[in-house]
Amino acid sequence: MARKLLLENIDVPGINSMEAYRAHGGYAALEKAMRMKPAEIVEEVKKSGLRGRGGAGFPTGMKWSFIANPPGVPHYLICNADESEPGTFKDRFLMQRKPHLLIEGMIISSFALGANTSYIYIRGEMLYVLHILEKAIQEAYDAGYLGKNILGSGFDLDLYVHPGAGAYICGEETGLIESLEGKRGNPRIKPPFPAVKGLWDCPTVVNNVETIAAVVPVISMGGDEYAKIGIGKSTGTKLISACGHINKPGVYEIELGLPVEEFIYSDQYCGGIRGGRKLKAVVAGGSSVPILPSDLILKTPKGEPRLMSYESLSDGGFQSGTMLGSGGFIAMDETTSIVKNLWNFTRFYHHESCGQCSPCREGTGWMEKVLHKILTGHGTIKDIDLLWDIQGKIEGKTICPLGDAAAWPVASAIRHFRAEFEEYVKNPSKIKDVKHYYRLHDMPVI
Amino acid sequence: MPKVTIDGHSIEVPEGTTILQAARMIGGEIVPPAMCYYSSLKGSGGYCRTCIVRVAQGSAKDPRPMPKPVASCRTPVMDGMVVENITSPEVLEARKGVVEFLLINHPLDCPVCDQAGECDLQNLSFAHGTEKTRYEFPRRTFEKKDIGNYIKLHMTRCILCYRCVKVADQITDERVHGVMNRGDVAEISTYIEKAVENDFSGNMIDVCPVGALTDRTYRFKSRVWFLNPMDAHRDCKKCSGKAVLWMHGEEIYRVTARKDQNAEVKEFICNECRYDKKDVKQWVVEGPRHIDRTSVISANHYEDLNSLKHAIGEQQKKLQEKITQKTSGI
Ligand SMILES: Cc1cc2nc3c(=O)[nH]c(=O)nc-3n(C[C@H](O)[C@H](O)[C@H](O)COP(=O)(O)O)c2cc1C
Ligand code: SF4
Ligand code: FES
Numbered sequence: 001m002a003r004k005l006l007l008e009n010i011d012v013p014g015i016n017s018m019e020a021y022r023a024h025g026g027y028a029a030l031e032k033a034m035r036m037k038p039a040e041i042v043e044e045v046k047k048s049g050l051r052g053r054g055g056a057g058f059p060t061g062m063k064w065s066f067i068a069n070p071p072g073v074p075h076y077l078i079c080n081a082d083e084s085e086p087g088t089f090k091d092r093f094l095m096q097r098k099p100h101l102l103i104e105g106m107i108i109s110s111f112a113l114g115a116n117t118s119y120i121y122i123r124g125e126m127l128y129v130l131h132i133l134e135k136a137i138q139e140a141y142d143a144g145y146l147g148k149n150i151l152g153s154g155f156d157l158d159l160y161v162h163p164g165a166g167a168y169i170c171g172e173e174t175g176l177i178e179s180l181e182g183k184r185g186n187p188r189i190k191p192p193f194p195a196v197k198g199l200w201d202c203p204t205v206v207n208n209v210e211t212i213a214a215v216v217p218v219i220s221m222g223g224d225e226y227a228k229i230g231i232g233k234s235t236g237t238k239l240i241s242a243c244g245h246i247n248k249p250g251v252y253e254i255e256l257g258l259p260v261e262e263f264i265y266s267d268q269y270c271g272g273i274r275g276g277r278k279l280k281a282v283v284a285g286g287s288s289v290p291i292l293p294s295d296l297i298l299k300t301p302k303g304e305p306r307l308m309s310y311e312s313l314s315d316g317g318f319q320s321g322t323m324l325g326s327g328g329f330i331a332m333d334e335t336t337s338i339v340k341n342l343w344n345f346t347r348f349y350h351h352e353s354c355g356q357c358s359p360c361r362e363g364t365g366w367m368e369k370v371l372h373k374i375l376t377g378h379g380t381i382k383d384i385d386l387l388w389d390i391q392g393k394i395e396g397k398t399i400c401p402l403g404d405a406a407a408w409p410v411a412s413a414i415r416h417f418r419a420e421f422e423e424y425v426k427n428p429s430k431i432k433d434v435k436h437y438y439r440l441h442d443m444p445v446i
Numbered sequence: 447m448p449k450v451t452i453d454g455h456s457i458e459v460p461e462g463t464t465i466l467q468a469a470r471m472i473g474g475e476i477v478p479p480a481m482c483y484y485s486s487l488k489g490s491g492g493y494c495r496t497c498i499v500r501v502a503q504g505s506a507k508d509p510r511p512m513p514k515p516v517a518s519c520r521t522p523v524m525d526g527m528v529v530e531n532i533t534s535p536e537v538l539e540a541r542k543g544v545v546e547f548l549l550i551n552h553p554l555d556c557p558v559c560d561q562a563g564e565c566d567l568q569n570l571s572f573a574h575g576t577e578k579t580r581y582e583f584p585r586r587t588f589e590k591k592d593i594g595n596y597i598k599l600h601m602t603r604c605i606l607c608y609r610c611v612k613v614a615d616q617i618t619d620e621r622v623h624g625v626m627n628r629g630d631v632a633e634i635s636t637y638i639e640k641a642v643e644n645d646f647s648g649n650m651i652d653v654c655p656v657g658a659l660t661d662r663t664y665r666f667k668s669r670v671w672f673l674n675p676m677d678a679h680r681d682c683k684k685c686s687g688k689a690v691l692w693m694h695g696e697e698i699y700r701v702t703a704r705k706d707q708n709a710e711v712k713e714f715i716c717n718e719c720r721y722d723k724k725d726v727k728q729w730v731v732e733g734p735r736h737i738d739r740t741s742v743i744s745a746n747h748y749e750d751l752n753s754l755k756h757a758i759g760e761q762q763k764k765l766q767e768k769i770t771q772k773t774s775g776i
Contacts, residue, residue, distance in 0.1 A: 189517070189520050353629040356492075356608075358495055359543065361629060362550055363547055364629070393547070396514040
């Protein structure tokens with residue numbers, strides 16, 4: 001049985017309350033941390049090898065040590081709970097069921113970073129989770145874990161939850177900061193990075209919910225022990241939200257390094273593909289990462305089993321690999337239309353682009369329209385090449401990575417499934433449910 | 447002082463200079479085009495991506511190349527940095543892409559647009575665009591709006607450079623306009639159609655690189671190239687009073703601020719100078735305005751007709767070469 005660090009006791013009734021959480025060992029890590037020096041906590045996090053769980057996988061300890069220290073300027077810690085990536089729903093699950101784990105992690109991390117005011121920026125659609133968090137925060141204030149002079153340490157901390165207004169782009173850390181400041185959530189041009197100039201132009205760390213929650217086990221077991229879990233530079237456990245055509249969709253905690261095949265087919269996790277069908281493709285880390293056909297997701301090109309780890313999933317680069325991303329695992333069986341799925345993803349990026357920079361603003365909508373044309377049987381071979389060209393002209397040329405996130409799914413779908421696009425072009429009469437879609441000439445004009 | 451090399455030309459520049467500014471100091475062909483950056487507006491630039499360049503060497507200390515192309519208008523130079531603009535086919539290809547993105551939803555209504563002849567987008571597409579579009583879907587349109595008595599907003603033409611928002615933010619004393627909505631339906635708007643009534647609002651028109659914000663008092667009166675631009679000044683309590691009068695005979699058709707060789711206004715003017723002083727007697731006329739080849743297509747006002755003839759000849763030669771290449775390729 002794999003070790004559970006985050007989802008431990010998740011099924012205990014009432015674990016969302018202070019009483020039950022504490023009865024099961026909650027806030028012990030905080031008490032331990034308050035007896036440590038902030039620098040020692042940062043050191044433990046460095047030793048643990050913990051990497052950001054929000055998508056990019058940047059080493060957390062290193063990120064923390066970058067925080068600038070101009071005299072007389074406050075530090076801020078922001079928890080990124082905007083979770084809006086299609087296929088990713090692990091943060092919501094964790095906050096809803098074990099809100100105190102996040103709060104405990106926030107207090108320890110704020111202490112380590114010298115932040116006296118911290119924020120949880122939560123996706124606006126998850127308002128019910130906001131209420132759960134606010135109740136838990138109140139309990140933490142009542143218990144003396146928040147507020148002035150926490151546990152007699154002299155450390156003060158105020159923690160706020162702030163809801164977004166329903167924009168994926170406010171999950172991008174600088175878009176989030178702008179939004180938190182009350183402005184339009186346009187990502188900032190970097191540098192300066194938040195560690196130097198973040199919220200209100202002060203040094204700021206933005207971390208994902210799961211990253212901050214993982215600080216709790218890192219402190220309770222010690223960085224070295226935590227680093228023993230996992231494989232190579234992928235240390236610890238990771239929450240994977242699995243969905244699509246699997247028998248048991250849900251949120252799983254895995255030890256990094258678990259073979260993908262075992263994750264999909266074992267009864268402990270996804271339990272195989274529904275109806276015994278064949279696996280066609282997997283999007284392994286949320287809609288932004290490249291899609292891989294079943295042979296490449298189960299084995300690397302060298303024939304080694306593909307593992308659920310940062311390194312193994314990206315083995316082969318974008319030619320034959322993908323990314324662990326945010327852990328949104330979408331499995332597609334043989335009945336899935338890759339073109340239709342891609343159109344749906346592209347529609348999302350088109351809708352969510354903030355519109356600041358021209359390649360993303362104009363390119364995402366264009367790709368959606370070309371894909372719709374192909375999908376409805378009006379496409380040509382030239383359209384497939386055009387799509388390839390457009391994605392290439394977006395990737396790497398934008399202010400924030402949303403442009404890349406919109407380009408990669410298109411590139412990978414064409415790279416690995418070009419024949420399917422050509423099938424749509426060559427045999428439009430075979431396309432099922434064409435009527436379901438609006439036709440080209442009645443596409444909405446804004 | 448850091449030393450930077452752009453397309454093989456080296457220059458020493460003050461700390462904090464951006465690649466674009468350094469390129470402008472060198473001058474000539476190697477200057478990247480800029481559609482959103484505006485040197486007199488703080489925090490401008492970074493949006494349009496036309497000025498992207500490749501950093502082949504980050505600095506003398508860390509010679510690694512930067513992994514992605516960067517916006518030259520927002521990237522400060524480092525000592526020993528090596529930059530490629532027109533010497534990088536990659537950059538030129540990427541820029542072609544950006545121009546295409548800027549044009550797919552642009553109405554291309556130059557024949558009826560007041561900005562034609564002094565439009566940065568026209569110049570940009572002439573230099574970096576393609577003859578044909580690959581976009582075959584309906585273009586995005588918006589209703590035209592009046593913002594106040596003086597400014598017409600034609601959002602359909604807008605490229606979202608954010609320059610006017612920065613003018614409103616930094617030059618007028620109360621910002622009531624900004625960007626609403628997001629993505630490709632984002633639009634410049636005044637909150638609840640509130641008019642922009644401010645002594646310096648007219649500058650939004652001057653900074654607009656396209657015909658999205660035009661002068662209501664001048665709309666459809668004349669093509670710019672039929673007018674005589676004259677430098678003139680007056681004693682003004684609110685601004686420098688230095689302006690350009692766009693004349694037809696003795697009549698002033700419009701008044702604008704003065705633009706430099708980068709098509710940028712350095713001294714903004716007030717609305718009184720711009721709108722209320724349309725009589726030549728109210729001005730001290732200095733003489734014909736020096737018009738840069740790239741800022742106005744004005745057949746009558748090139749001081750040096752020979753160099754113009756040369757420039758046109760070169761353009762035609764290039765075009766001819768392009769056509770021959772194309773046809774021989776078939
Ligand atoms: C368009 C976009 C959306 C993002 N959305 C989220 C999100 O919802 N949650 C999140 O934790 N990180 C998101 N990120 C990543 C953040 O920018 C940032 O890297 C992350 O919060 C850092 O935390 P970590 O180091 O703990 O992973 C997003 C990035 C982009 C470009
Ligand atoms: S890449 Fe897209 S979302 Fe990101 S800043 Fe540019 S327009 Fe906005
Ligand atoms: S001028 Fe640099 S991005 Fe627009």
